[in-house]
Amino acid sequence: MINQRETARTKYGQKIADATVGRLSRYYRTLKQLESLGVATVSSDELAKRNNVTSAQVRKDFSFFGAFGRRGLGYNVRDLKHNIAHILGLDLEWHLALVGVGNIGRALLNFRQFQEQNFYFTLLLDSDPRKIGTRFNNLEVKNLDHLAEEITKAHVDIVVISVPVEAAQKVADQLVATGIKAILNFAPTSLHVPSDVVVRNENMVIEIEHLSFALAQTERV
Amino acid sequence: MINQRETARTKYGQKIADATVGRLSRYYRTLKQLESLGVATVSSDELAKRNNVTSAQVRKDFSFFGAFGRRGLGYNVRDLKHNIAHILGLDLEWHLALVGVGNIGRALLNFRQFQEQNFYFTLLLDSDPRKIGTRFNNLEVKNLDHLAEEITKAHVDIVVISVPVEAAQKVADQLVATGIKAILNFAPTSLHVPSDVVVRNENMVIEIEHLSFALAQTERV
DNA sequence: AATTGTGAACCTCTTCACAGCT
DNA sequence: AGCTGTGAAGAGGTTCACAATT
Known part of the structure; x- marks a missing residue:
């Protein structure tokens, strides 16, 4: 499951494919780079080449929104970048909570690209008594038992789950109960949530298994 | 670009969709869990429910391979798990190189799930003189300038790129020149490689932007 | 009675191709 | 002449529905 809510739609009522949203993020990155190079204008063909897609794909992706x-x-370049930022909600500030302050979680806290794009961690939660009360990046780790009140207090929009796989669904259930609508899940399991909650899965083992699959297929022919 | 080589095919000649490979990884995880619970038999419907897909999808995914x-x-459960492991190449050992021993890279070194699935880091490369010669997880950081010889010496199968975005394409070019066929790319840019090289992109900013997109769309209706 | 395996139908996403602007 | 915007065609992936098997 990638997107568990009804597929997002534009104001014109079209359904927007996940793949389109992902490409908009990539075009946005390209546009930022072009802007920093002082480039004023760009063609769909140029954007396409830089992102390994066709120019028709680029134009079609934009056409859903205007x-x-x-x-x-x-x-x-500047206008298009602003338009895409607006579409992706990057003109707003987003408050993140990190549930599970482990290995991966701590790397994310130090991940600059989040802040650069207006995603700010404002809450850390963990169940480990040795971690509760300690600080990372100026944030105190709070007790996971108080999830609901801490999430509400910190005005969290998006929650990053990086707890062990056994704990992930329980955390998801609690998040849903507090009204969270967006989850980035690093636990290697499918989360079951209502259709108005979006879950994106970040599963590095699955990605690397695509690679071993491709290599194994080739070698075994 | 997700998969840059010709789509993998089974011995029967069918093309295998990326989505199918990803689901096989998920089923595999479910099967491991069922096995550890002592479950001997499972239906496509049960596998489907646990992975938020349809039972027809599960059966179709398997049907490409047998x-x-x-x-x-x-x-x-046991047999199916072995079959999927074989399909995904998880019955083999894979040697990984990490290029760019930064924040994310070091978290990956400590990421248990890789070792559990027979993916072992055997080489670390970085261009920072302060890092070269230091050790992480019993591996010495080697000089990125010696990429080709170190990659060959360490018998690397899969390379994890976690260098700054400006350096990523140059690293990819060098890897291609040494004959590497599988890359897991954490740099937020599309890599241009020949069609016989597979690249999987792990882009956490793109994932979180899917979430801000969904939230922004909802709030702005 | 239960459940797989699979061709056909269906649906979704991508590419084509060209009219319409600049 | 160059490049966008888009309906239509094409390709690809998912679901249906049922024959086959235990």
Whole structure:
């Protein structure tokens, strides 16, 4: 399960594919880079080449949200970047909670790209008594038993779950009960949540197994 | 770009979708858990429920590789687990190199799930003189300038790239030149590689932007 | 009675191809 | 002439539905 709520739709009512949203993020990164290089205008073909997709794909992706280009000329880099930022909600500030302050979790706290994109950790939760009360990145680790009140107090929008696999579903259930609608799940298990809650899974073992699959297939032919 | 080589095929010649490979990894995890619980038999419906897919999807996924079940009875947990392990290449040992011993990279070194699945780091590379020569998890950080010889010496199968975005493509080019066919890329950029090299992208910012997109769409309706 | 394996139908996403602007 | 925006065609992935098997 990748997206567990009804697929998002534009104001025109179209369903937006997950793949489209992912590509918008990639185009956005390209546009930031072009802007920093002082490039003023870009074509769908240029964006396509830099992202290993077709130019028709780029234009189609944009078309769900509006007409951002000028025929014959291409796209204004600055304007397009702002438009995509708005679509992706990157013009807003998002408050994150980290549940499970382990190995991966601590790396995420120090992950600059989150802050650069207006994603800020404002709450750390763990169940380990040795961790509760300690501080990471200026944030005190709170007791997981008080999840609901801490989540509410910190005005959390998005929760990153990086607890052991056995604990993940219970945490998800509690988050759903407190009204959380967006979860980034690092635990290697499918979470069962209502359809109005979005879960994205970040599963590094699955990614690397795609690679071993490809290598094994080749070698065994 | 997710999979940059020609789509993998079974011995029967079917193309295997990325999505199918990802689901096989998930079923595999479910089977390991069922086995540890002492469950001997499982139906496609049970596997489906635990992974938020349909039972037809489960059966179709298996069908590309063979007929592993018994009509009326379901699948033997142990046998199916072995079959999937073989398909995914998890019955082999894979040697990993980590290029870029930063924040995320060091977290990966301590990531138990890799070793549990026969993925072993055998080489660390970095360009930072302060890091070269230091040790992490019993491995010495080698000089990135000697990439080709170190990769060959360590018999590396899969390379994890976690260098800054500006350096990623150059590293990828060097890896391709040494004959590496599988890359797990944590740098937030699309890598350009020949079609016989598989790249999987692990991009946490993109994942979290799916969430902000979903939240922003909902709130702005 | 239960459950698999699979061709066919269905649905979704991508690419084509060209009219419409600049 | 160059490039976007988009309906239509095409490709690919998922679900249906049922014959086959235990």
